[in-house]
Amino acid sequence: MFEIVNNRQVIFGENKISDIPSLLKWYGCKKVFFATYSSSADSYHKIAGLLEEAGIGHVCYDQVAGEPDLHMINGGRDIFLAEGCDCTLALGGGSVIDTAKAIGMLAVNGGNVEDYQMNGKQVTAVPPLFIAVPTTSGTGAEATKTSVVLNNYNGLKKSLYHTTMIADIVILDPTLTTGLPRHITAATGMDALSHAIESYVSLNASPLTEMYGLKAIELINKSLKDACDDPQNLKARGDMMLGSYLGGLAITAGIGIAHIMAQPLGAMYKIPHGDACSIFLPAAMELNMDHAEARYARIAEALGVAEPESTDQENARRAVARVRAIREEIGAPVCLAPYIKETPDMDFIIDTVKKTTGHITCNPCPLTEQLMKDAFEKAMEQ
Ligand SMILES: NC(=O)c1ccc[n+]([C@@H]2O[C@H](COP(=O)([O-])OP(=O)(O)OC[C@H]3O[C@@H](n4cnc5c(N)ncnc54)[C@H](O)[C@@H]3O)[C@@H](O)[C@H]2O)c1
Ligand SMILES: [Fe+2]
Structure with a gap:
């Protein structure tokens, strides 16, 4: 007996980030919650420019300082809702991908991330479209339904997960990692x-x-x-x-x-x-x-x-x-x-x-x- 959860679409290839606007358009997305490891990275500017050209709005979330904690996720959820976003895009390592993964889930399920992480609150609504674009080659967080989060109150680093939290679309673009130290x-x-x-x-x-x-x-x-x-x-x-x-x-x-x-x-x-x-x-x-x-x-x-x-x-x-x-x-x-x-x-x-x-x-x-x-x-x- 086993079960496996997969992404809907995986796109591999150099410069494949250029597919992002057409994918978002196909899904009818108008305002992107764009989480990134650095708003000064070339890759962020390239994608932001492509979104602009395609007439798709976005809000940049670059508040993932280190590995994700409750504040980064609950704070991001507030911005997602205040800005009226309708999809989530993560450009970064496991930290950014896990943060965005949890924010998209919270945006439609309510409550705080610790409710799901520690108190057994259940995911009942399907998160908005989520595109994960890894910029490190390690966690594979783009392939999992899990978000690993540090709980600031008890110091425990624990996962929360749900089948619907897995990224819908993954873009594996090797050019994004050439600047990785x-x-x-x-x-x-x-x-x-x-x-x-x-x-x-x-x-x-x-x-x-x-x-x-x-x-x-x-x-x-x-x-x-x-x-x-x-x-x-x-x-x-x-x-x-x-x-x-x-x-x-x-x-x-x-x-x-x-x-x-x-x-x-x-x-x-x-x-x-x-x-x-x-x-x-x-x-x-x-x-x-x-x-x-x-x-x-x-x-x-x-x-x-x-x-x-x-x-x-x-x-x-x-x-x-x-x-x-x-x-x-x-x-x-x-x-x-x-x-x-x-x-x-x-x-x-x-x-x-x-x-x-x-x-x-x-x-x-x-x-x-x-x-x-x-x-x-x-x-x-x-
Ligand atoms: N969800 C899962 O299934 C899963 C699995 C394993 C680990 N994780 C979690 O993922 C997190 C770690 O992620 P990680 O190892 O990818 O590291 P990370 O996302 O924390 O990134 C490490 C550092 O690299 C920088 N960086 C990222 N991409 C860069 C690039 N292209 N060029 C230059 N700098 C870049 C980041 O800003 C950061 O300073 C941990 O919190 C871990 O628990 C999640
Ligand atoms: Fe790991």
Whole structure:
């Protein structure tokens, strides 16, 4: 038994942002709530100019300072309503996409985002048309129905989601990522790799998520280093954009111990999501190894390091070594210690992990407190 939610339309190609006005016109949209990571970015000006030429109005929302919190979303909802917007456009990384995703939902469902995140309020109305245009290659947030939000009152970073919150249209335009700084390319790429690997070993994996996950691993393994070393390389940028999108589709199989730790600790210690995933991924693979050896051996094939004569155990170990090597090649973060200023209170950490994602049951190794402690310690040592 499985279920997967897909976008209605995915458009891949260089300069495909130029399709935006005709898409909006077709859907009869007149006023766009345009969320962007920077109102001074060339890509924002290009799209804004195209909208103007097409006679489509927009309001620019560039208030996503860091990863989304309640204020960014509730504040954006107020602007959406006050300006009479009828659709949502997100141009940015996971932070902007998740913010816009939640704002569109709130605009027609009422209440505040925390009502849905913490208090079980249900989505009952279909959000307005939502076009997601990623400018990082990591989260795959354009492919998911989830919005990950920091709750300012209790410090927990938790998701809210609904089938209808997934973007209707996704535009994957590799030219948008050529200006992405190296360290963000590296960390977000490790996030995408984490989605692909964690979903493939998930106890909820399905034939679809397996297919997406393996293809994502191949693309990321092939092109992450090139995207970091040669930022203008559109082939590598395109592979990463597609790998990230496929990783987003795959992670609907459920997150594993790397994300289960990365999400709450990222919020606690202000670690960007991709950096946190980079730190936890190899540790997670090692901790799961005995429970998913054959699956990691298949991952080793996708990573191009499997030897046909070797046992699954040997190949699974090669997969972990290759992930560590990728991380080193691109200079992505390997250790938690530099982010932690005071001696950590382990009970508090475990309690926070449990409150945030500790209910998730699809990690191959059973999710015990000991596993959380082991993951934390390994992440501190590396
Ligand atoms: N919804 C989901 O399914 C899902 C999945 C995983 C992660 N997330 C969430 O996504 C968020 C992280 O998103 P992210 O990793 O894409 O990073 P991000 O959106 O926070 O962006 C990182 C930085 O890169 C900058 N930036 C973005 N695009 C740029 C470009 N083209 N050129 C130059 N700078 C650019 C941003 O302004 C920001 O400073 C986290 O909140 C995480 O929890 C969501
Ligand atoms: Fe992630």
